[in-house]
Amino acid sequence: MRQRLSSEPDRYRGRRRVPTPPRSRYAAVVTTAFVGAGIVALGANALPDAKSVSPSVLDELRQASIASQDAAARADSADRATRAERSSDATTDAAEQDPYLLPLHGYDFKSPYGVRWGKLHTGIDLVAPEGTPYQAIHSGTVTKAGWFGGYGYAVIVRHADGTEAIYGHSSAVTVKEGQQVKAGDQLGLVGNTGHSYGSHLHLEVHVNGQPLDPVPWLQERGVDIKLETEALYGDVAAS
Structure with a gap:
């Protein structure tokens, strides 16, 4: 093979190198x-x-x-x-x-989802003393915070997947519309406003604009509202 003279142009100069493998x-x-x-x-x-x-x-x-x-x-x-x-x-x-949590603790589970007094009761009632703080079950955006007809003072939170949670009959609300909340953030205080018969929190869940039973829906997400239990990491996230 003939040796290239220093005066000869380098035929390979300027050519792209083959990329080095990982x-x-x-x-x-x-x-x-x-x-x-x-x-x-x-x-x-x-x-x-x-x-x-x-x-x-x-x-x-x-x-x-x-x-x-x-x-x-x-x-x-x-x-x-x-x-x-x-x-x-x-x-x-x-x-x-971004867990799912119980809305409050120390309640009595009353009035499940279903027909009551000839009408569909579209949520569940959790009996607790008036003034007991309640919290968001999941993160989302507050779309309603104030008087809401038969719900009395209520808070509505829209979650990222489009589902909504309604918290009704509050004695007071502690958030504002448009506010971003996380699971465990306080939303208001349990009360007896609107069409209510005693101090309790009324909780509804809407999927595609239609109410459904919150109990199995929350169970699928690690929360058993009847047994007042939630996934272990919920306690860590809320602390």
Whole structure:
């Protein structure tokens, strides 16, 4: 091969370099390329004494190539597993940061969802002393905070998924419309306003604008309002 003179232009100057593979697979890629090049060279009689090369050497090169490809495949598999694990952890973290909680504690569960006195009772009643603070069951935006007809003083919170929670018959509300709240934030005080028969919190849940039974809906989200229990991370988030 003729040596390039210093006065001759560099034919390779200015050409783009091939991108370097990620470090996690760099060794496997380099090994595969090197071994593959060796096999091609030997197969094409590129070496001066290629005919004298022992068949066992070629076999060793082929085995080394297969091994390096397997290593690259294992590296890819490990990378995918790591990404999946991180995604799962992120989902869990998001759930812990935005939990569902009980609206208050120390209540008596009364008047479940269903027909009552010939009419549909569209929520549940939680009996507690007047003035007992109650809180948001989930994060969202306050869309109503004030007098709301038969609900008396009420608070409505729209959650990110479009569902709504209505808290009725309050003696007072402690939030404003447009305010962003998190699960556990105080919304108001239990009362006896509107069409109410005794001090209690009336809780409704609306999905697609229609009321549904809050009990199974909350159970699906880790809160059992009849047993007054909630997911363990709820206590951590509320503290």
